[in-house]
Amino acid sequence: MDKATSILNGKFIFKALPDGGIDRTKAICIYCKSVFSFHRSTSSLKYHLAAKHTADAESPPPPSNLKQTTLGGVARRPLDVSTTCQLSTELAKWVSTSCRPISIVEDEGLRNIIRIASGDYTYALPCRTTTTTKMHDLYEGERAKVAEAVAQTSTVALTGDYWTSLGNHSYLGVTAHYFDSKWVLKSHVLTVMKTEERHLANTVAEHFMKVAQEWDIENKVSTLTTDSARNMIAASRELPFEHMPCAAHLLQRAITVTLNNSPFDGVLAKCRKVVGHFKHSPPNAAELEQQQVAHGLPKDALTQDVSTRWNSTLEMVRSVLKNKEPLKNTLALHTTKVTMPTPAEMDKLQKLEAVLEPCRYITELLGGEKYVSSSVVLPALSHLYNAMQVSEDDPAYLAKFKEALMNDLDQRKDKTNMEWLKVATALDPRFKDLKSLNKADRAGVWRSITALLRGISPAQPEQPTTSEPPKKRLALMFAESSTDDEEDTIETCLARYRAEPTIDLEACPLEWWSNHEGAHSLMARLARKYLATPATSVPCERLFSLSGHIVQKKRASLLAENVNRLVCLSDWLSPESPKKT
Structure with missing residues (x-):
């Protein structure tokens, strides 16, 4: 009989709970199965034995209680120290890679799941301090691996940009890109560093140099890819690195500027009103879904264009063209000031879609970080120029738009490296x-x-300065x-x-x-x-998307060093897909 679950030499046992635990406030008589309250005093239990089981109490407990330990009983034994430590480490990895708040280690549901899975109903989750310490240890270990990998390469390309969190704090994100010895393109986050100063050119240059010095790569950096903001361009002049303006930013800026005051302004304004009518009203959206089902279309939400979101205008145009009949029928159900584009305007939208599609393809092509992109910029732009050639079938407004787009892109292309x-x-x-x-x-x-x-x-070796015999001078x-x-x-x-x-x-x-x-x-x-140089600063854009998942509203007060550790760990510990594609 286990002394931990019995009292009075096994004549009373503690009450078992449904989840496998024990209730030490209830004692059960092994002879008559009566339940008694137990508060560390055995007086009432001894009185019960003397009054009800005098003969039985003098004999040993029934042999039925001396069963061999079952597999279930073994499974309920407490986890050993090494397993508990491993669980704590894996929890810290999970918090880092899945953007979970550290407070999740206080969640009773997670604790109960681990207890059931492990069979240890006494298991307690590690506290916040332990989890944070584990994360710090993980960060230092992974940082050492990344630093060793970067140290073995001869050249490193960087991308960088600034980002503002929900707490209105400014961060500088920097990523590194290089080839390993087997020509596999590697990408790593170097830092998400909180900054307090204004982003003036000299300050920006100091920030990038600080990151390079912290990673001991200031003599290895070949290029720095950023957007075309004026402070970034001015900062690049003060840095000993080549500057690579983001090619995707240049293209998207050319599209945005050309669309303003273009022949497509009126029809795009109509599309925005139509999309907004359904975006801002759940009942209207529900009626549109019914019409989509009636026309055999999937129940997809409409896309609203945003000036800072690449290719969003194309996605809005596509959603309106695809749902032309459902939109028309839904708007006819009510008297509204929102009107559908006319057939002539729908034709304009189709022509605009055909023009913007090559731009979307190039943006996505140049935005990858798992394959070579800098060598693709000029061939991609050459393809775009061919696609934008004015044909005899193009109406005057489309020809004018194509020429304006290419002229604007020409001027911006001259500013790149x-x-x-x-x-x-x-x-x-x-x-x-x-x-x-x-x-x-x-x-x-x-x-x-x-x-x-x-x-x-290879340079010629330096000759010694000591005097040489005349016969060696030749x-x-x-x-x-x-x-x-x-x-x-x-x-x-x-x-x-x-x-x-x-x-x-x-x-x-x-x-x-x-x-x-x-x-x-x-x-x-x-x-x-x-x-190895990325053609765009998209790696930083993805980095800030990840940062946005980490610095949520409930975690807006995260310490800056913890933001950096969490973002870097999430990148370093995530499974790496093949990059030679």
Whole structure:
């Protein structure tokens, strides 16, 4: 008989609870099954034995109570220390990666689930302090792994942007991008750092340098990709890094500006009123859903365009065109000031959809961080220019819109880092024929690459300053004049790379470089530097989306260092998908 569950030498046992626990305030007689209140005094229990079970009390307890321990009984034993510690660590990981509040460790429902799953009904969740400590330990461990990985690469590209939380606090987010030894493109969050100062150019530059110094990569950073805000552009002039303006921002800004005061203004205003009529009224939305079902369409909500949300105008136009009949029938049920676009205006919307679709494709293409994007910018823009060619079937208003969009994009494209993009395009085996450039510009790209190769070619060892015998001066002179051979080697290296055939557009350029690095070692060093650069600052946009899930209304008062740890851990501990695609 277990002493922990019995008293008076096993003649009374504590009452068992349905969940497997025991109630130590109730004692049950093993002879007559009577239940007694127990408050640490056995006087009443002894009186019961003397009065009712005198003969039985002198004999040992019934043998039926001396059963062998069952598997269920074993399962209910308390968890050992190592298992409890492992559970605490996994809880800290769960809180970090799933954006859960730390207060969840005080949730009774979670505690009961773990008790049932483990069979230990005495298990207690770790407190907030323990969970926070575990998270800090996890952060330091994962940070050391990321720092070691970054230390092993020769060049790192950064993206950066500022974000304001619900608590009206400003944070700087920075991500790092590089190739590992197997040509796998890696991306890591470096920091989400709280900032107090105004975002002036010199302050912004100091913030980025501080992050680079904290990670010991200030001599490895090749580029910094940001949006085209004036303070970012001015800050880039004070930094020793190449600046890469976000290509997607440039394209979306050109679309937004061209749509203003365009021939599509009137019909877009009508669409916004129609969408708002159903967005702001649940009964109207319910009637629209009924009409969607009647027309065999899915019950999809309409999309409202937002000036700062990329491609939202295209999504609004699509939703209106797709639900043309349901919208028309629903609006006819009531007398409202909201009117559907006319057939001529619906035709305008269809033409606008056809124009904006290539822009959406390019935005999504350039916004990836799991594949090479900087080398795709110029071919993508070349495709867009071809798609925007005015045809004979285009009405005058559409031709005017296309020309205005391309003119605005031309002006913005000149502000980007064209030299970097040209070299990146040449280093991509899919586009190294440079068909996206004018023939006059192609020779200049290869001259630039030749100059870059001279800069990274192995330098001649320094000669000792001590005096040498006269017979060695001739050899020294020949050593100093060996630059012609070196130039020949660089020219041969470049010619060998240019002689390689271009690969299919669907092929992976990183796999090609992984297989050909030995044959083109100097070119591969350039490729690692130029192809790792993201063409957009979308990685930071995704980072701020994650930050928004963490810094919720109930967690708006999170300490800045905890925000940084939670965001970084959520990125570092999340399962990593293959990036050589």
